[in-house]
Amino acid sequence: MVLKDTPGNTLQKFQTLVSEGVTREKLIAFVNSSFSPPGQEFEPWSPSDWKTNPQLLSQIADSNLRSWAAEIHALWKDLGRKVKKVVKDQPEQYSQIYVPNAVIVPGGRFLEFYYWDSYWVINGLLLSEMNNTARGMIENFLYMVDRFGLIPNGGRVYYLRRSQPPFLTLMMDSYMTYQKDMTFLRENIHLLEKEYDFWMNNRTVTVTLGGKSYLLNHYHVPVGGPRPESYSDDYELAETVAPDSQQSLLAELKAAAESGWDFSSRWFSGSVGNSETDNKLNMTRTSSVVPADLNGILCRVEKTLAKFYKELNMPEKESRFQTALTQRLEAVQSVLWDEGLGIWLDYNMDAQRRNTHFYPSNLVPLWATCYSNPEVADRVVSYLEKSGALSYKNGIPTSLTRSGQQWDFPNAWPPLQHMVIEGLAQAKSSRAKDTAFSLAQNWIRTNYKAYTKYKGMFEKYDVEGDGKPGGGGEYEVQVGFGWSNGVALQLLERYKTQLTAGTTLCRSLSWMAIILTIVITFWA
Structure with a gap:
């Protein structure tokens, strides 16, 4: 407005x-x-690099999925936004942050860009051969790092005190895979490092175990007050706790928003133990958690920055990030890896122990290759099997806890599905690869069923439904949807000759079964 x-x-x-x-x-x-x-800050915009038939479409074997992928590809045109120059000239009139290039927004109620959503959006754009649009979005994020010292949660000024999971370096890595533009990398790598430094200077904690201290990262927003985008919700929730605890709670809610998981029992202070009575939103203690996923992401960032500096022939910088990576690997292994369960877990600093509840985020270090033992993948598959998370055919649930929050059971979120599947698929274990394909097939069929029924891509899905959109949380499920489109295209690209929509095959098998029954009956 x-x-x-x-x-x-x-x-x-x-x-x-x-x-x-x-x-x-x-x-x-x-x-x-x-x-x-709302919406007056944008001008009409259509991506000039959109084309009708990117190469990916012709590579998808299943005709139903091929047609569906073409419709997903077309959605990019509906989700594009360009901020008017008047926002730059008169910033005091707008809550929108000015960025120089057009963006692809999530969709639905989300009129502005969001940080971590954009990683999967950019990956999808690259598969759609929209390299200029993808580069423009990366340039926007670089612009914000240069201007603000961080990338805000989203494209509004009230997000400037909090970020989201740090994917900028990995966005650049995706872009470089397609473009190999060393000049672009050389001109901007200092900004990738600047964003990394924000996380290392403002979002670190020290965990001491066995007489040794380890430096790791957490989500932490050092400012109270209700979130402007959810003011009344936060105000009313703060009224349920003692006055001297209200500002602390409000800061913890913002930290949960910074995590991208707003909200989840994962951040509740009672989630480490077995008690369900403490699993309430007003018990949110995000900053006390050392998250397995955040540290996995930063592990991959450090590995990628070391690679970039090597390619740019900058050995001192390369050495800095190789050292950081070595230290991260040791810290993740010592603090977050649970040898008994065979998986990484969040570490709760208040309870001084790991949270043994299931979350897909536990597998993010596998996706990040933040490990040195290649046999770890088989242990992760065993963990998945024992957890019960594989028993849902419509996706991996975000947790096994029914809290009523959207980042809990029964919702399944596209970015989590992708990181789990990619982590398993890139491992050397045949068990892991088989599990990855099975999960990808389930997820694609869930998305396809929902699309054929509702003619839309949703931000999340219900593992107990059959193509049913997810629910819970502070708002109705949204249609669009940026990261859902990107994840679907990535899975279709990885398994382009193997995935099936399921419908035609099932019908064929049903008719074959009927005919076979008639033949057997007749000859009997």
């Missing part, structure tokens, strides 16, 4: 309204007279 008057005048009008006594009708009238409708 755009301010129609100056911020000072608008604030003065609001203070006058408050002094006269606010009613619902007066407040609605004030909002309507002071703000323009």
Whole structure:
């Protein structure tokens, strides 16, 4: 929503309204007279590099999936946004952060870009051969690192005090796989390092185990107050705790938003033990958790930066990140790896022990290749089998806890499916590869069924439904949807000759069974 008057005048009008006594009708009238409708900060934009038939489409063997992939590819045109120059010239009138290039937004209620969503969006754009659009989005993130010192949670000024999982370096890695533009890398690698330094200077904790200290990362937003985008929800929740705990809780909610998992029992202070009574949103303690996924992501970032600096022939910088990687590998193995369960786990600093509950995030270090023992993949498969997470044919649940939060059971989220599948697929274990394909087949069929039924891609899905969109949390499930499209295209590309939509095959088998039954009956 755009301010129609100056911020000072608008604030003065609001203070006058408050002094006269606010009613619902007066407040609605004030909002309507002071703000323009949402979306006024964007201008019409269509990606110039979109083409009808990218090569991927012709490589998909299943005709139903091929047609579906073409429709997913077409969705990029609907999700494009370009911020008007007036936002740059008059920033005080807008909550939108100006960026120089067009963006692909998630969709639905999300009118602006979001940080970690964009990793899967960019990967999808590259498969759609929209390299210029992908590069433009990366340039936007580099622009924000240069300007703000971090990449905010999303494209609004009220997100500037928190980030999201640090995928910028991995976005660049994806782009370099397709373009090999060493000049672009050389000109911007200092900004990749600057973003990494933000995480190492502002989001670290020291964990001491066995007399040795390890430096790891966590999510932490050092500012209270309700989230502007969910002000009333946070305000009401804070009223359920003691006054001296309210600002701390509000900061923890922002840290959960920084994690991307807003919200989940994973961050509840009672989640480490077996008690369900403490699994309440007002028990959120995100900053006390050393997350397996965040540290896996940063492990891969360190490995990638070392690779980049080697390619750029900058040995001192390469050495810095090789050393950081070595230290990370040791810390992840010592603090987060559970030898008994054969998996990485979040470490809770308050409880001083690991959280043994199942989350797909436990497998992110496998995706990040943040391990030195190649046999670990078989142990991870055994962990998955024993956890019960593989018993759901519509995807891997985000947890096995029914908390009512959207990052819990029964929801399944595209980025988590992708990291689990990719981690297993790239391992040397045949068991892991087989499990990866089975999970990919299940996920593609879930997405395809939902699309054929609802004509849309959803941000999350229900593992107990059959193509049913997910639910729970603070808002209705959204259609679009950026990262869902990107993940689907990535899985279709990896298993292009193997995946099937399932429908035609099932029908064929059903008719064959009927015919065979008739023949057997006749000859009997």
